[in-house]
Amino acid sequence: MSTPIDPTALFDLDGQVCVVTGASSGLGARFARVLHAAGAKVVVAARRAERLEELVAELGDDRAHAVAVDVTDADGPQALVDGAVERFGQLDLVVNNAGISNVESALTYETEQFRSEIEINLIAPYAIARLAAAQMISQETGGVIVNLGSVLGHGGGGKLKAPGYAASKGGIHNLTRELASEWANKGVRVNAIAPGWFRTEMNDEMFDTDGGMGYITDNTPMRRPGNPDELDGALLFLASAASTYVTGHVLYVDGGWTAI
């Protein structure tokens, strides 16, 4: 007798407790909506509390909870993990999504500015990942961490000068591999999504100029930026039982940017 197969059940996140950082706008808000729609309980985190409360109200049930936090504060990462566990009793998934991007030549981008970008984009995700993994391991259920990388974690920006961003995202890609290799036998999977270009508050100005759009379309084999829903599948795959044997992977969702 063959085993019945329900492929869609693989993506069901019913009962899973997920934290999404940087959920007050852009990709993070979308990720929270997608995880919630897949059945998860979601903890949305960022500094702008009002935006988070609006998102919780929109999600409209007791499976959404806001934690206002600056991920670079000394006690921010712990407050986030504690907030999820206090509200929902466990932690199963973290999407390390909060980030900033500064465009400026390395000749003028001061070392202190570089340091602060690394603090948000690389050090905070590390601090959150290690606390989350400790919680997941202590639950004996394991869990999943999804970091946000970038095509600029794969190579330099060329005409777009973003030294702090490129360095931090390159760091995120290899941190993903390192943490995955350390925690693979403890039931904690660590992967990254590396998007190409998706319009958000982070890159509005770029999308609004011919030069910026030209940079995106000229360097993307599909000749267009991504649509908001085109990261949903990558997130659900990495977050769910669809990827139980996948760890340390950087999944590019980039219209072919890194294929050339």
Ligand SMILES: NC(=O)c1ccc[n+]([C@@H]2O[C@H](COP(=O)([O-])OP(=O)(O)OC[C@H]3O[C@@H](n4cnc5c(N)ncnc54)[C@H](OP(=O)(O)O)[C@@H]3O)[C@@H](O)[C@H]2O)c1
């Ligand atoms: N959009 C793209 O094309 C693209 C491409 C590749 C990678 N990414 C990555 O995707 C992630 C999301 O970016 P996005 O495009 O959605 O940009 P966004 O709309 O500007 O969102 C960034 C989020 O990070 C939060 N954040 C920033 N600093 C924070 C801090 N210190 N503490 C807590 N939260 C903080 C912001 O919330 P508050 O201001 O309320 O704190 C906001 O919710 C980033 O890691 C980015 O590098 C984006």
